[in-house]
Amino acid sequence: MSTQKPVLIAGAGIASLLLAHSLRRSGIPFRIFERDASFVFRAQGYRLRLSAEGLEAIEEVLDPDTFKRFWDKCGKTDGSKFTEFDAVTGEEKESRIAGQQALASRDGKVVGIARGDMRRIFAAGCEAHIEWRREVTGYELTDDGVRALFADGTKSVEGSLLVGGEGIRSRVARQLSGGKLKVYDTGARGIHGQAPTTAFGGLGEGVFIIRDDTHPDGSFALITNVRPGELDDPSVRFGWTMSAQPGVIRPPNDDHTIVGKPAADVARSLTRNWHPRFRPLIDQLDEPEAAFWKITCSAPSGVPEWPNEPRVTLIGDAVHSMTPAAGLGANTAVRDSALLGRLLREAGGCKPGVTAAYEKEMRIYASQAVGQSYATAVRQFGIKIDEEATRTVF
Numbered sequence: 309m310s311t312q313k314p315v316l317i318a319g320a321g322i323a324s325l326l327l328a329h330s331l332r333r334s335g336i337p338f339r340i341f342e343r344d345a346s347f348v349f350r351a352q353g354y355r356l357r358l359s360a361e362g363l364e365a366i367e368e369v370l371d372p373d374t375f376k377r378f379w380d381k382c383g384k385t386d387g388s389k390f391t392e393f394d395a396v397t398g399e400e401k402e403s404r405i406a407g408q409q410a411l412a413s414r415d416g417k418v419v420g421i422a423r424g425d426m427r428r429i430f431a432a433g434c435e436a437h438i439e440w441r442r443e444v445t446g447y448e449l450t451d452d453g454v455r456a457l458f459a460d461g462t463k464s465v466e467g468s469l470l471v472g473g474e475g476i477r478s479r480v481a482r483q484l485s486g487g488k489l490k491v492y493d494t495g496a497r498g499i500h501g502q503a504p505t506t507a508f509g510g511l512g513e514g515v516f517i518i519r520d521d522t523h524p525d526g527s528f529a530l531i532t533n534v535r536p537g538e539l540d541d542p543s544v545r546f547g548w549t550m551s552a553q554p555g556v557i558r559p560p561n562d563d564h565t566i567v568g569k570p571a572a573d574v575a576r577s578l579t580r581n582w583h584p585r586f587r588p589l590i591d592q593l594d595e596p597e598a599a600f601w602k603i604t605c606s607a608p609s610g611v612p613e614w615p616n617e618p619r620v621t622l623i624g625d626a627v628h629s630m631t632p633a634a635g636l637g638a639n640t641a642v643r644d645s646a647l648l649g650r651l652l653r654e655a656g657g658c659k660p661g662v663t664a665a666y667e668k669e670m671r672i673y674a675s676q677a678v679g680q681s682y683a684t685a686v687r688q689f690g691i692k693i694d695e696e697a698t699r700t701v702f
Contacts, residue, residue, distance in 0.1 A: 314339045315658065316456050316467035318444035319474030320347070322423065323624035323641035325430035327471060330369045330649025332433055336657055340434070341456055341464065343443035343474070347427055355533060355547050357420045357515075358382070360413040362639030365646035378429045383535040384417035386513055395520035395530070398583035403517060411515055418515055420533055422547075423638075444472075445479045447620060454619040469658035470620045471648070476604055478626035488612040489622075491629045492698045494691040495554030496603040497564060498632075499575050502547040507588035508534045518586050520579070526553030526690060528578065530589065548589060550575060551603065551632065553690040564602040571598035605631045607695055608682040610675030621663040623648060628674040631691075633684035636677040644670055 315331055317324045320342035331338045358366070367375050389411060392403035411418045431438070443459040447470050456464040472480025476491045513536045519529040532548035550557070557578070560570055572595040579590045606629045624641035648666045655662050685691050692698075 312337065313453050313466055313468035313658075315652070316341070316454065316464055316470045318456060318470065318472050318478070318480050319624075319626070320344070320427075320431075320438055321473060321475060321624060321641075322426050322430060322638060323645045324471070324473035325427055325434060326366065326369055326642050326645035327473070327623060327649050328434045328437065329374075329430050329432075330645060331652065332437075333369075333371065334649070334653040336652060338434075338437055339465065339467070340438045341442035341444050341458070342438060342440055343459075345440050347424065347431070355383075355420050355422050356426065356638045357411065357418060357533065357635045358413050359636070359639040362642050363413050363419060365639075365642045368646045369642075369649060374429065374432060378421070378426075381425050381429065382419050382421045383533070384415070384419055385515060385533055385535050386417065389515075390517050390531075391514050392517040392519060393583075393586070395518045395579070395582045395586060396522055398585045401519075418533065420535075444474060446483050447480060449617075449619060468619070469652075469663070472620070472622040472626045473624050475625045476629045478622065480620065481622050481626040484617060484620050484622065485612065485614040488614050489606070489627060490695075490700045491604050491606055492693045492695070492700055494603045494605055494631065494685065494689070494693065494698075496552060496631075496685070496689045496691050497554075497557040497559060497562075498549055498551040498601045498603060499557060499571050500547065500549050500597075500599045500601060501572070501575060501589075501593050502545045502597050503589055503592040503594060504542045505544045505546050506540070506542050507592040508532065508546050510585040510588065518582075518589075520582070522581065523552075523556050523578065525555040528552030528556045529688070530579075530586075532589070545594065545597075549601075549632070550578075551689060552578075557600070559600040564600040567599040568596050569598075571600050574600075603631050603685070603689065603691070604629050605682055605685065605691075605693060606678050608679060608693055609695065610678060611671045613671070616664045616667060618660055618663050619658065621648070621666060627670070628678050630678055630681035631685035631689070633681055633688050636681050640674055640677045643673060 314337040317340045390403045413419045444456045446457045453466040454470045472478045481489045521527040530550045623644040630637040
């Protein structure tokens with residue numbers, strides 16, 4: 309296959325952009341197709357915690373200057389484990405996941421970065437290769453290449469490889485796997501929120517779980533990372549995420565796409581009996597930024613196999629969606645980007661055997677990550693996925 313044909317990438321999320329960055333450094337042409345109108349078209353979600361593996365994958369791909377810019381943007385927080393509090397009494401308690409999850413990823417620090425910041429840094433130098441408002445609905449193979457198909461009925465230029473990186477509703481994933489890749493609705497829901505740093509003064513620096521076991525429908529918890537050096541600056545916002553057992557957080561009409569006041573009102577209602585130490589996190593909530601989210605997961609049994617297609621493959625949530633319980637989703641996605649980018653660079657472009665080698669290695673670490681994420685979510689949220697009976701998202 310000619311390396312002059314570009315690698316086509318569906319979606320402009322963090323995995324896709326990191327892969328594009330890798331291709332750019334290798335001199336391999338590429339095009340990115342994103343259904344949104346811009347990077348700020350939708351909310352970017354909660355701050356991401358980076359594992360040692362995720363951080364190493366990012367460092368492998370970025371040039372030294374870009375990695376320094378990325379590293380400088382990351383927050384570094386002391387504390388290698390969660391500190392857990394009882395939301396109602398304010399007392400510290402033994403964490404349900406204490407000892408099960410090491411948080412520090414480098415130099416004894418918990419390293420995190422906002423998803424939006426990560427996307428902007430990864431996109432540096434790649435912006436001219438992004439086509440906005442281009443929703444990929446599938447693909448067609450040509451004699452020696454592939455074309456992406458768009459929702460408006462048009463087709464892309466011919467590429468050497470199509471990489472489906474457009475998330476849990478990936479049409480590329482469904483077509484490539486013949487329907488074997490499924491994403492399950494766990495029934496659990498969450499809320500993202502943010503507040504001025506001054507609202508977090510009662511916690512101090514660290515990574516915290518504030519858990520409430522008094523709700524009649526089940527327990528729920530708020531998780532936040534309080535970084536040093538910014539607690540006295542009211543212009544800075546820290547984020548938190550609330551997650552719950554199925555049936556506790558109830559978006560109106562179960563519409564998890566709702567943002568703003570309805571999400572803020574549910575958060576206020578759930579936490580009305582919380583200890584004064586934690587009330588500022590909710591009372592000072594930036595109402596327009598509050599958002600519901602649906603907790604989904606790929607098959608706990610692991611990434612399934614499908615007949616390899618040398619000209620099409622998948623990265624990120626398109627192939628292995630995870631619950632947020634173990635913080636592994638984004639970290640596994642960037643490992644995909646580093647691995648696939650390295651194999652393409654070593655082969656000098658899309659050559660026979662590249663996607664097969666990538667998928668073989670990816671299935672091992674991604675299946676382990678999905679299993680760990682699901683097991684942690686079972687303990688935290690009380691969810692259970694029956695792969696024969698549980699409703700799929702897509």
